[in-house]
Amino acid sequence: MHRDTLLTQDELDFIQMMQHNPQLNLRDASSSLTVNGGAQIRDLLTRLAAHDQLTIQAQFDNQQLTFPLHLVEDEFHALHLRLGVPTIFEDGPMIRPWRLALETPVALENIRGNLSALWVHEVSFKGVLVEIRGRIKPPKTFSLWFSPSGYERIALRGTLERETARGLFAYRLDQSDVSETERLRQFILHQHRLIHPEVHA
Incomplete structure (x- = not known):
């Protein structure tokens, strides 16, 4: 190696191994949200999430899951919607x-x-x-x-x-x-x- 080399060959090999590791390239599917409805829908949801609480609600059997949506900025300063931890309700004489x-x-x-x-x-x-x-x-x-x-x-x-x-x-x-x-x-x-x-x- 030359004296002005920043990384050793072992360090380069380690970085390449990490870069190509499929486990490290997986995204957290439970918290990410991709909106494929076009720029207008994406912009509308982003504006709503920036100014007020935005939620997605799912219903099954006698239960409701309400997921809050949070606006997050990535390392490239792009804004994304991320699902928060849901609140879970059950139906009955009254929702609780x-x-x-x-x-x-x-x-x-x-x-x-x-x-x-x-x-x-x-x-x-x-x-x-x-x-x-x-x-x-x-x-x-x-x-x-x-x-x-x-x-x-x-x-x-x-x-x-x-x-x-x-x-x-x-x-x-x-x-x-x-x-x-x-x-x-x-x-x-x-x-x-x-x-x-x-x-x-």
Whole structure:
């Protein structure tokens, strides 16, 4: 190699191998969105997404998935629409957020990881249904951590709404941290995929 060469042959070989690796050239199909409806449709959707919330809604059986669309800029300064994590609703006498019934209740934890008396039986992106273990009154509010097995823990803040006929307590979630809300939605979406693989195939 000449003294003024920037890269060694090993480095060049590595870069070429990375460039031709098919795994690295795959796009995340679950979050990208290509609009092939012509320039006018693309421009209209881009303008709408830039000024207001734009969503795509899918309906199957008794459930609705609402995907937010976000405007993102790539490295070439081109604007693209990207799908966000959906909110999942279920139809019934009234439309409500889809609730994930946990196979085994999960105890909410304090900041140190110690178990509280509140055990989650069902969770949605808007609320939780909890069992109170021990001889304590249900708290009017809580600020605890939800740690389902195999997932990073998620901060939850809840306000007591009511007691159910089954003796469980419904709490409305008041999530002030957008990233925690997004992580909760991701968890619920992952579980929805496991329960309804035909929808996400």
